[in-house]
Amino acid sequence: xxxxxxxxFYPKNDAKISVFDHGLLYGDGVxxxxxxxxxxxxxxxxxxxxxxYSAKGIALQLPWSRKEIAAATIETCRRNGxxxxxxxxxxxxxxxxxxxxxxxxxxxxxxxxxxxxKLYPEEFYKIGIKLITVPTRRVNPxxxxxxxxxxxxxxxxxxxxxxxxxxxxxxxxxxxQGYVAECSGDNxxxxxxGRLLTPASYAGALVGITRQAVIEIAAKLKLPVVETNLxxxxxxxADEAFLTGSAAEVVPVVELDxxxxxxxxxxxxxxxxxxxxxxxxxxxxxxxxxxxAKK
Ligand code: PXG
Numbered sequence: 525x526x527x528x529x530x531x532x533f534y535p536k537n538d539a540k541i542s543v544f545d546h547g548l549l550y551g552d553g554v555x556x557x558x559x560x561x562x563x564x565x566x567x568x569x570x571x572x573x574x575x576x577y578s579a580k581g582i583a584l585q586l587p588w589s590r591k592e593i594a595a596a597t598i599e600t601c602r603r604n605g606x607x608x609x610x611x612x613x614x615x616x617x618x619x620x621x622x623x624x625x626x627x628x629x630x631x632x633x634x635x636x637x638x639x640x641x642k643l644y645p646e647e648f649y650k651i652g653i654k655l656i657t658v659p660t661r662r663v664n665p666x667x668x669x670x671x672x673x674x675x676x677x678x679x680x681x682x683x684x685x686x687x688x689x690x691x692x693x694x695x696x697x698x699x700x701q702g703y704v705a706e707c708s709g710d711n712x713x714x715x716x717x718g719r720l721l722t723p724a725s726y727a728g729a730l731v732g733i734t735r736q737a738v739i740e741i742a743a744k745l746k747l748p749v750v751e752t753n754l755x756x757x758x759x760x761x762a763d764e765a766f767l768t769g770s771a772a773e774v775v776p777v778v779e780l781d782x783x784x785x786x787x788x789x790x791x792x793x794x795x796x797x798x799x800x801x802x803x804x805x806x807x808x809x810x811x812x813x814x815x816x817a818k819k
Contacts, residue, residue: 528600528636539635546629547616551676553632554578557770558611560601560638560812561805565611566770567733568594568810574673574733575613581672584617584632593634598812600636607813610641610771616675643709643771644693649798652778652790653767655696655707657756658686662697662705662728670705670728684708694767696759696780699728704754710769711735712777714754714762715747715793721758724751734768734801737808741800747793756780764791766798774798 527539534540547553555578556571565571572590579586586593597611613636620629644653660683668676680697687695687708696712699705705728706712713735714721720742723729742749759765763786765777774797776790 525639526603528596530633533603541633542619544619545616545633546618546620546626547633547675550624551674552626553614553616553675554582554673555675556613556673558613559770560606560609560611563607563813564806564809564811566805566809567737570733578672578674579615581669582674586615587631588634597636600638601812604638606638610639612637641771644775648775652776653694654692654779655694655777656687656690656692657781658683658695658697660686660697662699664700665726665728671725671731673730680708702755703727704759705729707767710767710772713738713766713768714758715764715791716762718747720747720749721752721754723754727753732768734770734773737801737804738768738797741797741804745796759785762786764794766794774801
């Protein structure tokens with residue numbers, strides 16, 4: 525494997541950055557997790573735009589154009605022979621002195637990894653996942669806007685640890701008002717009486733790219749989508765539920781806190797959405813290799 529760092533490629537074991545990088549010292553940086561499906565980088569422009577927005581959100585001026593970042597990303601996929609996989613694009617504040625001030629950091633560092641990923645066991649997509657609500661609350665949007673995909677993931681990691689300690693792969697995080705925010709690394713959707721319900725970003729949810737893709741699919745399927753405050757009560761009484769994320773894709777949810785959701789099996793509409801999603805991923809994005817001509 526070769527990793528891209530600041531314009532050069534390094535073998536995996538030599539891909540290193542300074543211990544004085546503020547990305548490490550303070551979690552000062554932003555990132556994207558992007559899927560590649562059959563030589564198509566899914567929603568690539570949307571990911572690059574979110575990276576720019578995240579960077580602006582932390583007052584980090586990207587010294588590279590979107591075109592330059594895109595070209596480096598595509599080159600990283602090519603070099604690693606990744607036609608289907610996962611891209612981790614990381615921008616840190618760069619190397620500086622000790623002390624919080626980003627002013628003593630010379631220039632941002634960009635890292636691009638192209639690899640494969642498997643987040644959940646295959647059976648979850650068929651039988652669904654069970655969730656638990658964790659005590660850790662999603663950080664208040666006024667403290668750290670959830671739209672910023674920052675390198676500060678401790679809030680999510682603490683929640684994940686609590687889930688794992690109880691034998692669960694994923695958990696539900698509530699915000700400090702007690703409303704549903706999202707999962708540790710995925711967005712949550714409910715289906716109730718034919719409508720899709722999902723928390724708004726200001727309730728503590730990342731504006732997920734997969735979430736957005738599902739909203740587009742819902743429009744095509746003529747399913748109304750409502751961004752609204754939700755409680756655990758709404759999850760318990762939903763007809764169906766599912767998670768979305770670039771790494772997770774679309775995962776049916778069948779239980780929360782030991783209470784069965786709907787029939788306890790992946791829902792019909794969830795299945796339709798998952799099917800439409802699988803079609804969309806190779807249509808909706810940036811090609812990194814020409815499609816082979818049909819014989
Ligand atoms: N919420 C959070 C907190 C996330 O981190 C999502 C929702 C889903 O967003 P997308 O845009 O992917 O549909 C995420 C996704 C990784 C990694 O290691 C990234 C995420 C989650 C878990 C692992 O790259 N981000």
